Amino acid sequence: MLNIEAIRQDFPILQQKTNGKPLVFLDSAASSQKPLAVIKAVDTYYREYHANVHRGIYDLSEKASAAYEQARKKIARFINAKSWRELIYTRNATESLNLVAYTWGMQHVGPGDTILVSDMEHHANLIPWQQLAKRTGAALKYIPTTTEGLIDQPAYAQLLDSTVKLVAFTLMSNVLGTITPAKAMIAQAHAVGAVAVVDGAQSVPHLPTDVQDLDCDFLAFSGHKMLGPTGIGALWGKKPLLADMEPFLTGGDMIKQVGYDRCEWNALPWKFEAGTPAIAQAIGFGYAVDYLTALGMDNVRQHEKDMVAYALEHLGRVEGLRIFGPQDPEIRGGAVSFTFGDIHPHDLASMLNYHNIAIRAGHHCAQPLHDKHGLAATARASFYIYNTLQEIDCLIEALEDARKTFEL
Amino acid sequence: MLNIEAIRQDFPILQQKTNGKPLVFLDSAASSQKPLAVIKAVDTYYREYHANVHRGIYDLSEKASAAYEQARKKIARFINAKSWRELIYTRNATESLNLVAYTWGMQHVGPGDTILVSDMEHHANLIPWQQLAKRTGAALKYIPTTTEGLIDQPAYAQLLDSTVKLVAFTLMSNVLGTITPAKAMIAQAHAVGAVAVVDGAQSVPHLPTDVQDLDCDFLAFSGHKMLGPTGIGALWGKKPLLADMEPFLTGGDMIKQVGYDRCEWNALPWKFEAGTPAIAQAIGFGYAVDYLTALGMDNVRQHEKDMVAYALEHLGRVEGLRIFGPQDPEIRGGAVSFTFGDIHPHDLASMLNYHNIAIRAGHHCAQPLHDKHGLAATARASFYIYNTLQEIDCLIEALEDARKTFEL
Amino acid sequence: MDDLYRENILDHYRHPRYKGELEPHTHSHREHNPVCGDEIQIDLYVNGADVVEKAAFSGHGCAISQAGASMLMERIQGMPLAEVKALGKEDILEDLGIPIGPVRLKCALLSLKVLKAGIYGLDNIEALDEDDEDW
Amino acid sequence: MDDLYRENILDHYRHPRYKGELEPHTHSHREHNPVCGDEIQIDLYVNGADVVEKAAFSGHGCAISQAGASMLMERIQGMPLAEVKALGKEDILEDLGIPIGPVRLKCALLSLKVLKAGIYGLDNIEALDEDDEDW
């Protein structure tokens, strides 16, 4: 069990009040808040040991390099990687997915091949594949989801044939909350010889992750959604795949040897990290992972289930409120998207903001999914380790206020 | 004139002592230290107003978005851009250069075309062009530099013909210090219809920059070398060029509209910023630019000239010490590379580290240039706004100590 | 109650003025804001003296965009075209009379953009956006 | 004086033991560390009893890599091949007897890598590196 009150003390931003009202932050699916341990790790880095990494032969640089690589190991262990060499730092999950598309994709996908993507993906796990299909002449096909937001399994099975080279899908939808049956889907993809790319942007922060058990080929996630700094993310990939891939960005640090007309790439993971990296951010990411590890990801998940169960029950009772996605907390995460009568989600978000409640409104970077459901926008409340059941009550109270204002 | 003592007070790291010795940090060409204003800007961001940007309809997100975009305007003005829309955030100069290679390069360069690059470039402004040449079938040719490290102007003029589509060169060498005659070189490139890419990683931190006066087409630079956080850099480009370019990374935030099989890109600059950006880092970068602007870039440059003049004179008198690059402080920046007898630069750096003096040793990510000069490695001392003439004296004293140890 | 939704705005939202299409019209333009799904069409009838004799809007969207459009229609009835062309952001914000953050600003200004694009005959309202905002 | 350059190391650097090439040899391998330009070749003569009867190194580089190579040569003269194969990082660091940061570690370990690559017949010492260090 998480001690939420103790956790809340670690987050300076939650101590703020606006017009006497505490902040009710229900937008962690977009980006989480940061605990003091992470904020201080970054601060201390700049105050005490900043220097460029890897090449410096002086104490500061050695200390910075060690911390940078230490953080990588923490993050790699957090997802149960086989080796820290499989963990590549990126800016965010988006860059991680683009990296795979630009490298593995451009090397292995061609005309006649198929790329499979679920139809509920975030733009980050959709547009890179559209672009790859355009560049290579491959076909891009969509794995349909049911009205409730579940992967249409028979349809998926049918789409899988020998032309499929790559399957990409989210482990947890940022709109519907759906947790996909990733392990089975990956095995099915492997059975036809396809590589499986998992978007872990929502799942890694909220669920225990074990890439060896999942057996996926690539996993993308972001630091900022899991208590870490902005500007840092990760791509995990299986070593043999990464080893065979051409580099993505090129420049300093990713080479072993450079001449005027040839280059030899550096060992993994540095082959994929060109230029001065996000050093402070990587270190902060490591502290974020420490924080989550100390809480225990099973506990993090349990708290989320409790929140979602409460939200589904109580929000579900609000008249005129329509919740999207699976109704069973066991197969969904803490992003709860909804509409409220005909109040435009933008108006709803503005109203709630007046109550110092932060939710998101829009298509949440999943416009095709919204189009498919005939919606321009939804409102979304999402939860994390610092949220309480009472905050859901606050949300409901504010919704009732909106009902009055808009004469719903 | 800079008040160096006052400036030093702003840098927490310079207050440290190791074994009673203050830190003599002479590796700012690799990465600069950070003033309190920047450290605190990042810290305050996380404590008080972190939220994902652009789409949030609540106070935190609006505040974060405003600060993120405000920083962009500051940075754009710092280099005298025509519009803030020309300023794209990247991770670092390396990513900026890769962005140009992957987008403008892939769209406009083909077989039979020529890419021109100086032979003293940092790997970041070299390998992306090697890769582009390889991918497109274009020829990559090198603008030679003289033994002193100056652009060989007649050779450059001769290389420029109608096949040249892109010319890329540094405005200030990170090894030799050379300030290239960029404005003239750009005009010459334009005269044959080529686009001019300037690597400003070293120059933007150290010199006043005016992209409208230079008339370059693209300028790449990094925040971390100019007092800013790690994990943030910038690409500036002329609006018409940027507008015609395909996006680089794709995903959230860089689109206007997304369907299952088509996309419409967002307006500049966001078309090139996919996913959750390095928000805290961009804001910190803005504060770094404020700090430099308050000092005045003319003063920053003057201090550097004073440092270099002193270094060339006094280091130049050390027996057995060989300095590379131009001897005239007017045409060089504050990176001073040297060898000292036959002491290996790595040994030199380790020795100096013992005196708490941080210099760099190696090929400084310019291996071909080192090969060309028949060197495996050099030692490099580099200066910034917080360095004093006395620190050069410390360096010289420590070098004399190394002479004794190695019986030079 | 929320400052953002003062009675004035809610009133325009619930009871929009000059809502509908105009026939005949001299100008008609429609735009869609994909981010929130707001859609506004504005029809004008401009007479020989270059005066907006009639104006009407149609479409749907959030309270801010709809109230903003309704207020704008009120404002421009009988207005010389030259004055319409001179209308700016400030005028819309003045009408709404509330502080508006960057995301909602797009909602608030949608009708003005549609109006201007209609008058200037531009297909793409983003063009206006960009030209306006180099700094 | 710098801890890193204790008399012991400087002595090996200035007066390297077993420097040169071996003829005849049973094993010879050379590697180059592009980052610092260090280059080391190690020649071995291993007899029928699988004992390193003779070992010598050649090449050039920084004090750490050269002293490290010299010390390693001293250590392995007359050593059974099985023991040579069992040599590790720690042994080299013990010989050098000083704390060594990550960049200089590459210098310190270069000779060990050349030795192992020579014995195992690997072209690429990086392979050893990677296999060694998944964690």
Ligand SMILES: Cc1ncc(COP(=O)(O)O)c(C=O)c1O
């Ligand atoms: C001249 C030059 N160009 C490019 C770079 C690359 O900068 P970054 O590592 O920040 O991408 C550097 C920094 O080392 C440099 O000195």
Ligand SMILES: Cc1ncc(COP(=O)(O)O)c(C=O)c1O
């Ligand atoms: C499911 C999913 N995938 C990918 C992303 C992209 O993450 P980022 O913006 O950090 O790159 C997000 C975040 O919005 C997400 O929710």
